[in-house]
Amino acid sequence: MSKEFSEAYWENRYRDHAGPGSRRPNPQLLAEVAELAPGSALEAGCGEGADAVWLASRGWRVTAADISPTALDRAREHATAADVADRIEWVQADLTGWTSGPRRFDLVCTSYVHTPGSPMELYDRLAAAVAPGGTLLIVGHHPSDQHSHGAHGATHQAHVTPEQVADGLDPTAWQVVVAETRQRAVATHHGATTVLHDTVVHARRHR
16 A cells, blocks of 8 residues: 555544544535435444444444544544444454445445545445445545645545546446535634535435
8 A cells, every 4th residue: 555545644644633523424424314214334434433423323333444543542432422332333444455245234425535546446345335225425525626725635536526426336226316516614724714525426226
């Protein structure tokens, strides 16, 4: 693995500081998942656990994976504080090669995932983990934010369009419910607010 986005890279990032908004779930997750009936969920790249904790609080049984032990330690603390620790299984995993098993989960979600190569290969593996009738939710950095400092230092490999993600899903196996770009306001380190653009793809696997 290259040094960028390696375990050491993320360990250094999390040890240096807790990410802004680390305890707030992603707004795109709330928008797309709030009305789904809870079941089994996989969150790939869970960071400090905000999305996993929110899912568990809504009744989901969650498997949450991340490469950083420090991030997972904080995530466990947040889950304990929210009294949902018994609903979440934490997995330390390098997403560049990790698989969870085929067609296991009612929901598979990932937000702003960063891997050394193209995210499309990862999205293919995550899609394979969705059970029949289940939901895939991918939230990513849009290419229009490629030079934005607010996009977590993401390189061009981490930026995808909704069309790229949706086109990678076999239409005989998937119904694309949402494939669009959305704006998201975030606070900067200097106290100002900047607007970022999210790629959002919500798809449902046919039964």
